[in-house]
Amino acid sequence: MNISQHIDRIRVAGINPFYVSVFLKSRLGILQVQRVMHGVDSTGISFPRIRTLLIPPLDDASQTEVETQYLAMSKCHDRAMAIKERLLEEHKIQPGQYGEAINALADENASYRRAATEAEQRLKHLISELEAVLDGKQKKLRRFRD
Numbered sequence: 760m761n762i763s764q765h766i767d768r769i770r771v772a773g774i775n776p777f778y779v780s781v782f783l784k785s786r787l788g789i790l791q792v793q794r795v796m797h798g799v800d801s802t803g804i805s806f807p808r809i810r811t812l813l814i815p816p817l818d819d820a821s822q823t824e825v826e827t828q829y830l831a832m833s834k835c836h837d838r839a840m841a842i843k844e845r846l847l848e849e850h851k852i853q854p855g856q857y858g859e860a861i862n863a864l865a866d867e868n869a870s871y872r873r874a875a876t877e878a879e880q881r882l883k884h885l886i887s888e889l890e891a892v893l894d895g896k897q898k899k900l901r902r903f904r905d
Contacts, residue, residue, distance in 0.1 A: 769809060775822035777829045778889075782814055784882075785890050815893055824900045825889060831903065832881035839865075839874035846871075 771779050782788045795808040817825075843865045846852075852861055865871045881903050888900040 774814065775819075775826055777826035778817060778822040779814060781825050781829060781885055781889055782893075783812075785886050785893070787815070787890065787893060788812070817892070821892060821900060825885065828881065828885045828888075828900065828903060832878050832885065835874050835878035835881060839871050839878060842868060842871040842874065 769779065783792065791812050792804065795811060796804050843861065846864050846868065847861060850861075850864065852864075865875075884903045885900070888897075891897045892900055
């Protein structure tokens with residue numbers, strides 16, 4: 760979980776970590792996180808407050824489907840990042856520097872744009888499908904259309 764540049768690792772037991780990750784990105788997860796965040800200058804969330812988050816039960820098959828779809832999205836994202844890394848090397852740009860320049864350079868690359876766009880679309884689809892299942896609007900997560 761990344762909040763205001765702070766990263767906390769959440770370890771889970773008895774539940775699929777991919778399901779937890781996608782749930783926390785969903786409308787239902789975001790609302791809970793916002794409710795327990797605290798701080799004036801820099802917002803944060805403590806581990807005791809993280810433990811109060813309620814994650815709705817989801818059958819094992821659906822949790823596995825969340826994992827499958829998340830990993831497919833992750834492959835697209837990794838492809839985009841590999842292209843970006845190659846562009847850094849080709850243009851001799853040091854990692855961590857010139858963020859806007861490398862993003863502009865990457866955005867000019869059709870392969871990068873395709874991979875990044877597909878990753879974004881897959882994640883949005885997955886979150887939307889999970890929300891529909893948790894809201895009771897549908898029984899199963901539908902696959903992303905390839």
